[in-house]
Amino acid sequence: MKRNAVSAGWLSVLFAGLGQLYNRQYVKGLLLVLTHAIGIYLFVTKLYPDLKGLYTLGDKGQHLEKVGKLFKNVPGDHSIFMMIYGVISLIIVALFLAFYILNIRDAIFVGRKRDQGSEVQGLSNNLFPWLLLALPILGVLFFTIMPIVFTSLIAFTNYASPNHIPPKNLVDWVGFATFKKLFTMNSWSDTFVGVFSWTLVWAVLATVTCYFGGILVALLINQTGIKLKGFWRMLFIIPYAIPQFVSLLIMRNMLNEKFGPINQYFRYFGLGGLPWLNDPFWAKVSVIVVNMWIGIPVSMVLVMGILTTIPKDLYEAAEVDGASAWMKFRNVTMPFVMFATAPILITQFAGNINSFNVIFLLTGGAPATMEYNNAGKTDLLVTWLYKLTLDFNQYNMAATVAILLFLMIAALSIGIYSRTRSYKEEDMIQ
Amino acid sequence: MKPRIFFSYVLLILIALACIYPALWTIMSSFREGNSLFSDTFLPKKWTFAHYRDLFVERTDRQIPYATWYMNTLKVAVASMVLGTLIQLLTAYAFSRFRFKGRKPMLMMVLILGLFPGFLSLIAIFTILNTLDLLDSLWALILVYSAGAALGMFVAKGFFDTIPRSLEEAARIDGASHMTIFARIIMPLSRPIITYISLTTFAGAWVDFIFARAILRTPQNWTLAVGLWNLVDAYNSTEFTLFAAGCVLVAIPITMLFMYTQRFLVDGLTAGASKG
Numbered sequence: 275m276k277r278n279a280v281s282a283g284w285l286s287v288l289f290a291g292l293g294q295l296y297n298r299q300y301v302k303g304l305l306l307v308l309t310h311a312i313g314i315y316l317f318v319t320k321l322y323p324d325l326k327g328l329y330t331l332g333d334k335g336q337h338l339e340k341v342g343k344l345f346k347n348v349p350g351d352h353s354i355f356m357m358i359y360g361v362i363s364l365i366i367v368a369l370f371l372a373f374y375i376l377n378i379r380d381a382i383f384v385g386r387k388r389d390q391g392s393e394v395q396g397l398s399n400n401l402f403p404w405l406l407l408a409l410p411i412l413g414v415l416f417f418t419i420m421p422i423v424f425t426s427l428i429a430f431t432n433y434a435s436p437n438h439i440p441p442k443n444l445v446d447w448v449g450f451a452t453f454k455k456l457f458t459m460n461s462w463s464d465t466f467v468g469v470f471s472w473t474l475v476w477a478v479l480a481t482v483t484c485y486f487g488g489i490l491v492a493l494l495i496n497q498t499g500i501k502l503k504g505f506w507r508m509l510f511i512i513p514y515a516i517p518q519f520v521s522l523l524i525m526r527n528m529l530n531e532k533f534g535p536i537n538q539y540f541r542y543f544g545l546g547g548l549p550w551l552n553d554p555f556w557a558k559v560s561v562i563v564v565n566m567w568i569g570i571p572v573s574m575v576l577v578m579g580i581l582t583t584i585p586k587d588l589y590e591a592a593e594v595d596g597a598s599a600w601m602k603f604r605n606v607t608m609p610f611v612m613f614a615t616a617p618i619l620i621t622q623f624a625g626n627i628n629s630f631n632v633i634f635l636l637t638g639g640a641p642a643t644m645e646y647n648n649a650g651k652t653d654l655l656v657t658w659l660y661k662l663t664l665d666f667n668q669y670n671m672a673a674t675v676a677i678l679l680f681l682m683i684a685a686l687s688i689g690i691y692s693r694t695r696s697y698k699e700e701d702m703i704q
Numbered sequence: 705m706k707p708r709i710f711f712s713y714v715l716l717i718l719i720a721l722a723c724i725y726p727a728l729w730t731i732m733s734s735f736r737e738g739n740s741l742f743s744d745t746f747l748p749k750k751w752t753f754a755h756y757r758d759l760f761v762e763r764t765d766r767q768i769p770y771a772t773w774y775m776n777t778l779k780v781a782v783a784s785m786v787l788g789t790l791i792q793l794l795t796a797y798a799f800s801r802f803r804f805k806g807r808k809p810m811l812m813m814v815l816i817l818g819l820f821p822g823f824l825s826l827i828a829i830f831t832i833l834n835t836l837d838l839l840d841s842l843w844a845l846i847l848v849y850s851a852g853a854a855l856g857m858f859v860a861k862g863f864f865d866t867i868p869r870s871l872e873e874a875a876r877i878d879g880a881s882h883m884t885i886f887a888r889i890i891m892p893l894s895r896p897i898i899t900y901i902s903l904t905t906f907a908g909a910w911v912d913f914i915f916a917r918a919i920l921r922t923p924q925n926w927t928l929a930v931g932l933w934n935l936v937d938a939y940n941s942t943e944f945t946l947f948a949a950g951c952v953l954v955a956i957p958i959t960m961l962f963m964y965t966q967r968f969l970v971d972g973l974t975a976g977a978s979k980g
Contacts, residue, residue: 358835407810414854414855421827421829428827491719494712494719497712510720516958517907527936535729659827660823663826669831676823679821683819683821
């Protein structure tokens, strides 16, 4: 008794909507037939040429042509336009494929229901959530998915200044050449290795200092015998309340070598001022310290929240056993805090790898150096690729770095998710 | 007093000083005469409001249209707040309340796409807008801020999940349509989450620098973040007192918003920990 399901399914394979018509869902069927027809029309007239354009990226750049007696500059193919339309077409084709498959599945599903003699649901009931989701899906499609696809594609082209910037020149597919260049060409690979290792050092130091700093401050406030706990907490949260870009720009002025107040105080106490932002080593110290100023309040709030959840009886039991304050801290507080915050620690590490604001607004990647290609001594991979895009028009290299960076963070994130699950299953503290 | 407590207080006071010093110093500088970064004393020798007035007076010898920047930022933040909140609520509501075909894979999609960091799309957004000649418009920035809002819908979905379904069912029996239920029953109940989402999206757009600098090219279109950054970067701190006054005015609304949303803070931070 599968007659209806089979025939409806095959009819919908033949042409979307036919199966639905066969199932006597006339409005739905007609709509689907119409959609399929529009799809075919679009494919022939628009999508196919666009996809072809995505493949070739144009074959004639801006060139001189003889018009009458004069040579004139004639605009040629614009590779990036072709890429944009190509990617959009690719997405539309993918949507059509999804629509086509759903249409077949729907025909079979409804057909089976008819075989079993059960009632078939109306159209409008299933449509409402999609109506709600239409706008969000469009937004995500064009401002998240398409850019990600586009960036990934750029990494495999030679789209970069000075020789391959449309409309003057064409852009071509070059396969993995950009990746190869990044790793083997000295000027690029030196920069990459240098910036990459500083990114790692930075991420580790920034995470560790903020994390333990936060724990320390939280414990400091939470000691028995400290009064006005809420007052201290509120004071210490102030750095978190000020917009980051404001406080970072202020810090940049405070650390000014000649006129900044920090060096002024140093001189007041008879010490020479330090080149906070102008010397590679001190610039690195500065960004870490400023990052502590910004990051510790967050960890502090977090740890204070956790401290209140530690059961009191644990401490009481420890006291009965004659534990000292240090032993209580070492064996009750610390394990509890560590356990509860470990996943956040890894998330913060991943966040610090991409910590754009602190570096870009404070030092701008400076001090500059001759050793690096378009990067300074405090540049992270993120700020480097930002500069490559906006200031130096090295789009393909920026995209390549972005992909590598993303793979790194994705691996880390997957690690986090599997780790947190394993934590849950361990069930050590509950 | 025990020495341990005494030292703790000393440490607390030192940390407190470090926390508030930059803010205090900036406020003091904004009231100081002259325009230099350097000052002998912490408190201004002569107090003046001139810098605050200067911010709103257009001068030909320097390109600091602060009032315009403020309006731009306000426009961008309000528009992205409205659009972003709407998109986020719609998405969260659809995923929380309906069991439709393709829901599970779509949820998975949202999770995965949420992992992709902004810089990955930045290069593409910049080149696409550049090629299409759409750079340097506030609307482009607003679209960039709000279009991806759907990906942050998990907090709102969690909230909608807690609203009992019996409420809707009762309304449905009384003949209410989907739209009526959403507008008349769910929305009034969701005021706290709507407040939270709109405030965070507002603040996010208010303080963003990365996309604002990439998209807005001319001083007339800058937002405060780009403008103030440029003030430090290009003027090399020669207009410092003016910059300080500008900073104070930017920070006030956000700091006040923050104080208001503080109670959400701990929940928001710890939410990630238990999500697993």
